[in-house]
Amino acid sequence: MKNILLLEDLPEIRSWLKALVMQVFPNAQIVECARVHDALAQVSAQKFDLALIDLGLPDGSGVDVVTALREAQAEALSVIVTIHDDDDHLFPALQAGAYGYILKEQSRELITEQLQRISQGEPPLSPSIARKVIAYFAAQAKPQANALPHVQLTERESEVLLRVAKGFTLPEIGVQLGLSRHTIADYVKQIYRKLNVSSRAEAALEAQRLGLFGRR
Amino acid sequence: MTVHAIEDQPRDHAGPRRRHWPLLTALLLLVFAAAAQAQTVRFTQAQAVAADTEYFPELPDVRNVELPDDWAVSRPDHGGPVWYRMYFDAEAVRASGELLALYIERACSAMAVRLNGKLVHLSGRLTEPVSRSCQRPQLVALPVAWMQPRNNQLDVKVMGFPLRQVASRQRAGGLSEIELGPYAALATKHSWRTLVAIRLPEVISGSLFLVGCLIFAMGWLNRAQSFLAYFGALLVGWALVLSRQWVADMPWPNASSEFLLAILASFVTLAAVQFLLRYGGERRRWIDVALPTQCAVMPLTLMVMGAQHLHAMATFWYVVLAVEVGAAAMFYLRKLWLYKRTQFWPMALLGFAMVIAALVEFGAQQFGVDPRIVSAAQILPPLLFVALGIRLVQQYGRQLQDAQHDRAELERRVQEASMQIERNFAQLADLKVEQVTQQERKRIAADLHDDLGAKLLTIVHTSDNERISTLAREALEEMRLSVRGLTGKAVPLLNALGDWRAEFVSRLSQAGVDGSWHAPADDDVPQLLSARAFVQTTRVLREAVSNIIKHSGASRCTVRCTIAEGDLQVVIQDNGKGIPLELDGRLDRGHGMASMKHRAKQLQGQCLVESGPGYGTVIRLTIPLDRHLASV
Numbered sequence: 001m002k003n004i005l006l007l008e009d010l011p012e013i014r015s016w017l018k019a020l021v022m023q024v025f026p027n028a029q030i031v032e033c034a035r036v037h038d039a040l041a042q043v044s045a046q047k048f049d050l051a052l053i054d055l056g057l058p059d060g061s062g063v064d065v066v067t068a069l070r071e072a073q074a075e076a077l078s079v080i081v082t083i084h085d086d087d088d089h090l091f092p093a094l095q096a097g098a099y100g101y102i103l104k105e106q107s108r109e110l111i112t113e114q115l116q117r118i119s120q121g122e123p124p125l126s127p128s129i130a131r132k133v134i135a136y137f138a139a140q141a142k143p144q145a146n147a148l149p150h151v152q153l154t155e156r157e158s159e160v161l162l163r164v165a166k167g168f169t170l171p172e173i174g175v176q177l178g179l180s181r182h183t184i185a186d187y188v189k190q191i192y193r194k195l196n197v198s199s200r201a202e203a204a205l206e207a208q209r210l211g212l213f214g215r216r
Numbered sequence: 217m218t219v220h221a222i223e224d225q226p227r228d229h230a231g232p233r234r235r236h237w238p239l240l241t242a243l244l245l246l247v248f249a250a251a252a253q254a255q256t257v258r259f260t261q262a263q264a265v266a267a268d269t270e271y272f273p274e275l276p277d278v279r280n281v282e283l284p285d286d287w288a289v290s291r292p293d294h295g296g297p298v299w300y301r302m303y304f305d306a307e308a309v310r311a312s313g314e315l316l317a318l319y320i321e322r323a324c325s326a327m328a329v330r331l332n333g334k335l336v337h338l339s340g341r342l343t344e345p346v347s348r349s350c351q352r353p354q355l356v357a358l359p360v361a362w363m364q365p366r367n368n369q370l371d372v373k374v375m376g377f378p379l380r381q382v383a384s385r386q387r388a389g390g391l392s393e394i395e396l397g398p399y400a401a402l403a404t405k406h407s408w409r410t411l412v413a414i415r416l417p418e419v420i421s422g423s424l425f426l427v428g429c430l431i432f433a434m435g436w437l438n439r440a441q442s443f444l445a446y447f448g449a450l451l452v453g454w455a456l457v458l459s460r461q462w463v464a465d466m467p468w469p470n471a472s473s474e475f476l477l478a479i480l481a482s483f484v485t486l487a488a489v490q491f492l493l494r495y496g497g498e499r500r501r502w503i504d505v506a507l508p509t510q511c512a513v514m515p516l517t518l519m520v521m522g523a524q525h526l527h528a529m530a531t532f533w534y535v536v537l538a539v540e541v542g543a544a545a546m547f548y549l550r551k552l553w554l555y556k557r558t559q560f561w562p563m564a565l566l567g568f569a570m571v572i573a574a575l576v577e578f579g580a581q582q583f584g585v586d587p588r589i590v591s592a593a594q595i596l597p598p599l600l601f602v603a604l605g606i607r608l609v610q611q612y613g614r615q616l617q618d619a620q621h622d623r624a625e626l627e628r629r630v631q632e633a634s635m636q637i638e639r640n641f642a643q644l645a646d647l648k649v650e651q652v653t654q655q656e657r658k659r660i661a662a663d664l665h666d667d668l669g670a671k672l673l674t675i676v677h678t679s680d681n682e683r684i685s686t687l688a689r690e691a692l693e694e695m696r697l698s699v700r701g702l703t704g705k706a707v708p709l710l711n712a713l714g715d716w717r718a719e720f721v722s723r724l725s726q727a728g729v730d731g732s733w734h735a736p737a738d739d740d741v742p743q744l745l746s747a748r749a750f751v752q753t754t755r756v757l758r759e760a761v762s763n764i765i766k767h768s769g770a771s772r773c774t775v776r777c778t779i780a781e782g783d784l785q786v787v788i789q790d791n792g793k794g795i796p797l798e799l800d801g802r803l804d805r806g807h808g809m810a811s812m813k814h815r816a817k818q819l820q821g822q823c824l825v826e827s828g829p830g831y832g833t834v835i836r837l838t839i840p841l842d843r844h845l846a847s848v
Contacts, residue, residue, distance in 0.1 A: 010670055016677040056666055083669045085696060105676050105692045110726075127714040167717025167733070169725070 004028045005051035007039045007065060008081065009058055013104065017052065017081065020108060024115045025050075036060040043068050048076045050119065053098070055082045055089055063096050070097030070196065079118055091132050095199035099192055100124050122170070122185040123192060130164035133195055140198060151198040153191065160187045256319075256397030259283055262300040262372075266291070271333060272299045272371040284322070287389040288379040296325075296375035296389055297342060304370060304396055306363045316358040317399035319406055322392035322587065323374050324350035325470065330371040331362050342375040344469045350387045351413045351461050351587075355406040357399060370396075377470055381523055383478040383530040384581040386590070387460075412591045417461035420598045427605050428452035434612060441615075443494035447608060450487035451601055456480055458598065471523045475515070478530040482514040485537040492544040496551040531582070538574060545570075566600050573597050661699040668695055693758075697751040706744040709784070709841070713741065713777060716757055724773055727765040729790075735777045743779070743841050752815045753786075753839055756823065759808045760788045760835050768792025768833060779841070783821070786837040794827040812837075 004021060008014040011034075018030055031046075033039040036059050042048075043065065051069055053062040066078045080093045080101035090101055100123035102114050114124060137153050153161070156177075163173045174184045264281040267273040278301075281290060285300070309316055318329065318337075326347040329337035337356040340347020376389020395402060432448025435441055457480055466473050486507040493503065514533055521529045545567050552560040576593035579585045672695065675688035717733045724731035735741075745753070757775075764773050770792030778785045795809070809825055812835070816823035821839040 010674065012674045012678050013670075056662075083665055083673055083692075086700065104673050105689050107689075108677075127718045128711070131711060131714075164718075165711075165714050166738075167714035167721065169718065169722050171725075172721065 002028055003046065003048045003050075004030045005033065005039065005042060005048045005053075005069075006030055007033045007036075007052065007057070007062060008054045009034045020111060021052065021115070024112055025119070034058075036062065036064055039065045040068055043072055047073055051076060051078045052081045052102075053078055053093075055080060055084060055093060063093050066093055066096040066098050077118065079115075087128050087132050090129060094129065094133075094192065095195055097196040099189075121189060122181075123188055125164050125170070125188050125191070127165050127167050130161045133191060134158075134161050134165060136195065137198070140202070151194045151201070153194060157187050157191050157194075160184060161191060256395050256401060257304060259302045259304075259370075259394040259396065262302045262391075262394075264298055264300050266294055266296075266298045268297050269299070271330065272301050272369070272373075283394065284392040285390055287376060288385060291378075293378055293380075294389075295377050295381070297373050298376075298389075298391075300372040300374065300391060302370045302372075302394065303367050305366045306360075306368055307365045310360060310363060310365060313360065315399040316360060316363075316396065317402045318354075318356040318358060318370070319395040319397070319402040320354040320356065320372070320392060321409060322350060322390065323354060323372070324376045324387060324390050326375045327354070327391070328373045329356050330369075330373075331358055332364065332369050333371070334362050336362075340464055342373065345466055346375050346377075346470050347464045348387070348460075348466065348470065348473060349464050352464065353406050353409040353413065355399075355403060358396075370394075377474075380525060380527045381471060381474065383474045383526055385527075385583070386580055387474070388527075413587070414462045416591075416595055417458050420595065421455045421458045421462070424451045424455035424458065424598050424601065427602065428455060431605055431608065434609075438612075441612065443491050444608060444612065446487045446491035446494060447605065450484060450491055451605065453480060453484035453487055454598060454601060457484060458594070461594070471526070474526055475518060475523075478518060478526065478533065479511070479515045481530075481534060481537055482511045485540055486511055488541050489544040492541075492548040496548040498547070498551070534578070534581070538578075542571075566604065569600055570597060664695055664699055694755075697755060700747060700751055706746050707750045709741045709743040709745045710738060712745050712750050712753070716754065720757065720761060720775060723761055723765065729764065729770060730772045732772075732774050733777075734775065736779055741779060743784075745784075745841070749819050749839060752819055753784075753837070756812045756815050756837055757786070757788070759812050763795075763808065764788075764790045764792065764833075767795070770832065782841050784839045784841050786835075786839075788835040788837070789832065791832045794829045794831055794833050795825070 004025065006014060006018060006021065008017055014032060014034070018032065021028065021030060028050075031042055031048075033042060034057075036057050039053070039062075048069070051065070053065050055062045062080065062082075066080075069076050069078050078093075078096075078098045080090065080098045081104055082089065082101060083104050084090065085103050093101070100114075100118050102111055102124075106114075117124070137158075141152065159177065160173055163176065164170070168176070170184050170188065171181060173179075174181050177184075260283050261280055262283055262285070263278050264285065265273060265275050265278040267275060281300075283300075285298075287294060287298075291298075306316070320327070323339060326340040326342050326349050327337075328335060328339075328342060336358060337354065339349045339352070339354050372391065372394070374389065374391050377387070379385060379388040382388050395405075428448045428451025430448070431451065432445050435443065435445025435448055438444065457477065460473075460477055489503070489507060493499065517533075518526060518529050549560065549564055549567060552563055573593045573596045576585060576589060580587075580590040580593075669692060672688045672692040676685050676692065679685040679688065713735050717735065720733060721731050761773075764770050768790050770790035773788065773790040776787045776789075778787075812825075813823045816837060816839065819839050821837065823838075824836040825833065826836070827833040
């Protein structure tokens, strides 16, 4: 992790986060932003490995930055750092391509651990988010939903999601399914990726249906 | 001088009838005993000479003619005036002193009567504009004082017009038979004839005119039923045509009257054809143009041909117009046959009667038909018109009734619709209130997060004091749960169990405590948990787990969730050192036991804590589900 984008409007929290990130990634270059506007400019200016993005910002939503980063730099990891723990706020960001989320009020130790996990390819997944993902793909699988070659979850991915929804932790699921920790993590990454791909295709189709394309 | 044509018996040359005659006479004598004395004399011959003089002229070309003298036959090119002279004896009458009279059924167009050279009667003007009294029977009282016993001279001067100058043969010059007899007997005959030939047409004309105007107005005001207007026009036109029977004196010459009567036919045709077409539900543009054009062309042709050829030209036009009306009638009847079979026969009968009337009229105009038949034929069409008019007005009335009924129906529906709209609007308003409330809650929640949340967060991460930092974190969690309780929807109990399990297991494993979680099978928990119950239960569980991690020193913790008798029961058991009692015998407040109990109470549940040093702690949380089930 060399280049890290830090988008947070509250100065105290930003400096606290920066200190925390410096501790986890001692050699990283950290670019700080307080506005969506600045963040978008930075995204188009340089490459990032990791981006910590707040959702509620004075000039817009961090989701836009997630989207921009996903389109411009597919390899970059977007992580939501938020005070909102409800799914209504988180889910759009995950659909836009975010790779997990961290709740700000958690203890320094917990956040440090989560950041390390994320950078090692082990994104977090809560039961309520898992339920949302299940519901989303169930709606996509309905025959009348749309005409796009929709993305489907594999049986194993569905299995993992169902277990997460019931409150099992990822290590527990690994034990239950007889899989390694890394395999489970890969499933979760796949789930995030598929959620993003499917959402983008759906958004494009929706735009087409509304005539947003070809109007100009 | 000779006495001509003095007969006191009806002329009857039919052989077989003659044999019955005495019997019939006898019968008549019996029945009309009073009238038997009234002997009438019928003049069937007269001396005639054409001359426009004040008295019967002494001219060489006096000749004998048969009465009735139809000029169209006897002197085709001659107009008037023509003098007729008859003689009669009056000895008996003079002796009885009875009043004598002449009855002249037809003297066309006007006449003057002289008895022994003295003027006794004028039926109208003999010079232009000549009175038009062709149909009007004349009754002339003869003063006995001016009579001689024998050889009384009766001179009749008739002013008329040749056939070719009139539009109808009925108005070509001529003189009918003349009857001489007792005034009373002839007056009866005269009044009957007047009734049929003058009064009845007068009355019918007037009624037709009024009814026509009325129906025309109805059609005019209601353009969707334009056939009514045309029918009204037809009636008015017919009333005018019929007025030829009784209107005697016009301020213009006879030729003009004839001209007007002729062109009136084209107007009547227009009305009749349009009525038939439109009543049959048909409207053709070209007919709308053609018929008025015809009305203009017809007078032009008549004028071009001149007054001398009026009869020929008018006859030609009458045939054309009759064909047009006939065609329209056929068209109409065909439509009826195809679409309204029930109405076909009455209308066909009506049409047939009209054809008969038209044929009689045509015959009268061309060949001369018995005037009584003609009169009957003339009365027939107006009667049929009136019948048809009544039918039309009835239909109109029914349609009006239907329209009113429809309108009432429409009003009812509009009222229903508006009531429905009002109801919907009320529902919509309720929905809107609900929506606005939701939005407002969300706004408050967002504000709490953004302002209070951000500040608490800053305290959490910037405070050096661990206690303050922890307090701020707890406050933040409280705030978040409150917000969820404020905005949240009911949560399926199954989901709630999943959330609790994940938090429980991950927190305990982070703390190095061996946690085990037992929950009922998925199918056994279909219940919903209200947002408030979910939030409060989450807090109690969180507090319990915090206690175990911080204070108990336990190495193992078990949670059992069960559903029994509509209650959710959660038993949290650890193998720690237990909670120490305070001095007053109550459990340590620092462990948050009071707040856990308080929260349970708020949900009408309870929270029991069993603990003893060395025995670990058992917390039994009971939350009734019934009251929170589906309490969205």
